[in-house]
Amino acid sequence: MLLNNDRISIPQMTNILILTLIGIGILTLPRELAEVVKTDGWIVLIAGALITMGIAFLHGYIVKSFPGKSYFEIIALTLTKPVAYLLTTFFAIYLIGSNGFLLRIFAEVVKTILLRRTPLEAIIIIMLVPIGYLVRKGIEPMGRLTNIVFPTSVIFVILLFGLTLGEADFSKLKPVFQASPQQLFGALDIVLFSFLGYETLLVFGSFLKEPQKATRVGPIAVFAVLIFYLLLNIATLVNFDIYQMQHLIWPTLSIFKTIEFPGAFVENVEIVVMAVWVFTIFMTLAPFHLATTMLIEDMIIAKEHSYLVLPTLPFVYAVTLYSSSIADVYYDLGVFTDYTAYIAIIGMPVAILIGRAIRKLLKKDKENM
Amino acid sequence: MNKKIALLLTIIITISTLTACWDAIEIDERAYVMSLGVDKYEPPSGEPTGEAGAREDEEGNNITADVPEETSRNRFSFTYVVPNVEFLVGESDIPNTLYNSVGENLYSVSRILTTRLNKQVFLGHMKVLVIGESVARDPQLLREILDAVERDQFISRKINIAIAPGSAKSILEVEPLINPLTGQFMAELFKNKDRSPRSGGGMMGEILEDFHRWGNTVIPRVIPGVADIKVAGSAVFKNYQIQGWLGEAETRAVEILRGTARPGGLSVRYGEDQQPQERHGHDYHIVPVDLIYLSRKFYLNESEDNISITIEIKTEGEIEQFYLDTKHDLLEPDMIREIEDKICTELRDQLEETIEKLQKEFEVDVIGIDYYLSRFHPKLWEEVKEEWGEIFPTIDIAVEVDTKIRRIGLTR
Numbered sequence: 001m002l003l004n005n006d007r008i009s010i011p012q013m014t015n016i017l018i019l020t021l022i023g024i025g026i027l028t029l030p031r032e033l034a035e036v037v038k039t040d041g042w043i044v045l046i047a048g049a050l051i052t053m054g055i056a057f058l059h060g061y062i063v064k065s066f067p068g069k070s071y072f073e074i075i076a077l078t079l080t081k082p083v084a085y086l087l088t089t090f091f092a093i094y095l096i097g098s099n100g101f102l103l104r105i106f107a108e109v110v111k112t113i114l115l116r117r118t119p120l121e122a123i124i125i126i127m128l129v130p131i132g133y134l135v136r137k138g139i140e141p142m143g144r145l146t147n148i149v150f151p152t153s154v155i156f157v158i159l160l161f162g163l164t165l166g167e168a169d170f171s172k173l174k175p176v177f178q179a180s181p182q183q184l185f186g187a188l189d190i191v192l193f194s195f196l197g198y199e200t201l202l203v204f205g206s207f208l209k210e211p212q213k214a215t216r217v218g219p220i221a222v223f224a225v226l227i228f229y230l231l232l233n234i235a236t237l238v239n240f241d242i243y244q245m246q247h248l249i250w251p252t253l254s255i256f257k258t259i260e261f262p263g264a265f266v267e268n269v270e271i272v273v274m275a276v277w278v279f280t281i282f283m284t285l286a287p288f289h290l291a292t293t294m295l296i297e298d299m300i301i302a303k304e305h306s307y308l309v310l311p312t313l314p315f316v317y318a319v320t321l322y323s324s325s326i327a328d329v330y331y332d333l334g335v336f337t338d339y340t341a342y343i344a345i346i347g348m349p350v351a352i353l354i355g356r357a358i359r360k361l362l363k364k365d366k367e368n369m
Numbered sequence: 370m371n372k373k374i375a376l377l378l379t380i381i382i383t384i385s386t387l388t389a390c391w392d393a394i395e396i397d398e399r400a401y402v403m404s405l406g407v408d409k410y411e412p413p414s415g416e417p418t419g420e421a422g423a424r425e426d427e428e429g430n431n432i433t434a435d436v437p438e439e440t441s442r443n444r445f446s447f448t449y450v451v452p453n454v455e456f457l458v459g460e461s462d463i464p465n466t467l468y469n470s471v472g473e474n475l476y477s478v479s480r481i482l483t484t485r486l487n488k489q490v491f492l493g494h495m496k497v498l499v500i501g502e503s504v505a506r507d508p509q510l511l512r513e514i515l516d517a518v519e520r521d522q523f524i525s526r527k528i529n530i531a532i533a534p535g536s537a538k539s540i541l542e543v544e545p546l547i548n549p550l551t552g553q554f555m556a557e558l559f560k561n562k563d564r565s566p567r568s569g570g571g572m573m574g575e576i577l578e579d580f581h582r583w584g585n586t587v588i589p590r591v592i593p594g595v596a597d598i599k600v601a602g603s604a605v606f607k608n609y610q611i612q613g614w615l616g617e618a619e620t621r622a623v624e625i626l627r628g629t630a631r632p633g634g635l636s637v638r639y640g641e642d643q644q645p646q647e648r649h650g651h652d653y654h655i656v657p658v659d660l661i662y663l664s665r666k667f668y669l670n671e672s673e674d675n676i677s678i679t680i681e682i683k684t685e686g687e688i689e690q691f692y693l694d695t696k697h698d699l700l701e702p703d704m705i706r707e708i709e710d711k712i713c714t715e716l717r718d719q720l721e722e723t724i725e726k727l728q729k730e731f732e733v734d735v736i737g738i739d740y741y742l743s744r745f746h747p748k749l750w751e752e753v754k755e756e757w758g759e760i761f762p763t764i765d766i767a768v769e770v771d772t773k774i775r776r777i778g779l780t781r
Contacts, residue, residue, distance in 0.1 A: 112522055113522050114392075116392060117391040118390075118391040118392055119391065122391070171740075171744055171745075172744070174744035174745060175743070175744055175745065175747040178747050240574075240578060241578065243578070243581045243582040244577065244578045244582075246581075247519075247581055257525050257526045257527070257574075258527060258574050
């Protein structure tokens with residue numbers, strides 16, 4: 001039996017996806033929803049999740065149709081090799097860019113709440129080193145790590161959110177169905193962006209033990225995260241109402257400032273939350289970076305992806321330090337995802353499916369002749 | 370050989386990285402501010418300020434610091450209460466150290482304070498924020514302070530806030546007999562489960578929530594005594610500015626109307642309105658009743674033209690005292706009904722009086738009808754929300770109280 005055979009099971013892949021999906025979006029999601037649709041955020045969440053599940057199913061379908069093939073090979077097979085080089089490079093840039101902005105927001109939060117005088121660069125490098133360490137050994141250790149991180153963080157998160165409901169006022173969830181269809185539609189992209197991360201399945205698909213079951217991974221992961229987001233949205237709404245929420249940059253962290261433990265042996269519960277959150281952020285950054293190195297590995301036909309781990313980290317670091325202030329980070333991230341995300345998550349898979357259909361038609365024509 | 374070098378390198382790297390803590394701070398290097406008082410700076414009247422205000426001894430040397438001048442930069446006067454750690458372990462008789470400093474804003478005053486304090490000023494363990502009346506009267510100063518507190522990443526949203534008639538400093542100077550640590554004493558006052566509903570909750574998070582919505586709220590009032598501090602009554606705020614004070618009974622009424630009242634008592638006089646022959650020789654009996662305020666519900670009567678709100682309040686109680694060897698029998702259900710009716714009337718009168726005061730005198734809705742309309746009648750709220758400040762004094766509010774007395778103690 002090989003210890004590291006680079007094969008992961010369907011549940012492991014689902015865990016990886018869930019932890020990848022939960023990233024920085026959770027910090028701002030309740031506020032962004034409250035700004036646009038007031039208390040009707042849950043409608044947008046459910047609608048956005050349904051769309052996302054559809055897209056995730058498409059991704060799974062692509063993996064299922066080309067079992068054991070890497071993403072680069074899939075694109076090369078359906079859309080010719082030059083296009084594959086172009087699209088894979090684009091996808092790698094998308095992953096590096098997302099990772100960079102994610103890491104920057106993470107570092108900003110840590111600097112604001114935990115380490116006030118530690119240089120930003122130190123926080124970033126301290127985070128990047130273990131990412132490189134984990135990614136070097138490929139996908140299997142990551143799958144194993146999620147088996148530990150996932151249950152622990154779920155327990156902590158449920159406990160902590162339970163505590164926030166102590167002084168909840170559920171009438172703050174009212175009124176419902178007040179947002180206009182335009183507002184609901186306008187808020188949809190907030191939700192779609194907050195679910196980003198499931199596209200890594202396209203890259204990791206070739207490592208699945210049972211690729212024929214790949215279609216279920218994405219939808220299950222998105223559904224689990226939807227439940228989590230809905231609970232989160234309710235927990236923040238019943239503690240702060242929409243007016244207070246719009247003034248908080250990270251309402252999800254601020255609600256833990258409202259908790260008071262009986263007996264008060266710990267005064268700031270935020271610290272525990274931050275600890276759990278560091279894990280989930282780590283499990284977002286690491287898969288993204290692994291996907292980046294694997295894409296480049298396929299593209300240049302390298303034997304081992306581990307040589308590429310360290311050389312690509314400086315690019316992530318560069319993106320991380322690109323923006324000057326926290327306001328710029330969110331603005332730049334918005335611009336970046338606007339230009340890349342839709343192509344990466346919808347454009348490319350649809351192109352692959354169209355390419356595959358055309359190939360099939362041509363093949364049929366040949367056989368008929 | 371290689372192994373040894375690797376080991377050495379690992380040790381060097383570990384030592385050098387693990388010790389490099391930019392944020393390391395020892396616990397005794399911090400001055401933990403337990404409570405903070407905020408006043409508007411007012412120069413002592415009639416006395417010289419600036420260098421001229423410094424007192425000199427006979428030889429002409431300055432023995433006190435300069436009296437702060439009235440400049441545009443001296444806007445606030447902050448009072449920091451730092452508990453004395455040596456007092457806690459019994460090595461000193463001085464429980465608190467009070468620092469008073471003037472300046473433009475909380476941040477810079479806290480930083481400048483370190484010029485005369487050998488520790489870092491740390492507000493993360495603050496329990497109570499006391500705001501002087503002079504700041505409460507100035508919406509600009511109040512909003513500055515509240516924003517500084519909300520923005521700070523270390524100050525909890527669970528701290529208490531109170532308004533001091535007069536100066537906040539005079540409150541913090543009191544060393545209560547039962548617990549001379551002023552900050553802790555006040556925090557415990559607020560936390561006391563048995564505290565009567567004669568002052569509001571005063572939780573920072575809730576007050577901020579109220580302000581963020583429409584700028585109106587009620588904040589508890591603190592009154593200094595010789596050797597104690599009293600939290601009673603409250604200040605009514607409209608558009609971030611104090612409108613006036615509510616007395617203790619009025620505060621209880623507002624708390625009941627807001628649905629946040631803690632259990633408390635109410636006394637009624639039994640037999641006052643009875644015919645003389647039925648009185649059994651006594652004028653009346655005073656009946657104190659311990660009440661739990663169960664629920665408060667608003668109803669909008671939609672049929673009428675004017676906005677008409679019915680407030681329904683449910684309470685439950687226990688009789689605490691009647692009269693020794695009385696001819697009345699408290700085990701008679703009719704007696705209980707009578708006392709229940711008296712409580713309802715008494716409570717309704719008090720509530721209506723307070724509503725009248727809020728509508729006519731303060732013209733501000735702090736009892737939450739605006740929340741009710743915005744949550745349960747969003748269509749109507751859309752029409753009225755812009756002019757709610759003008760509409761609120763004109764709406765009809767009816768109060769319905771339902772009291773059930775459950776227990777009467779050990780005697781009949």
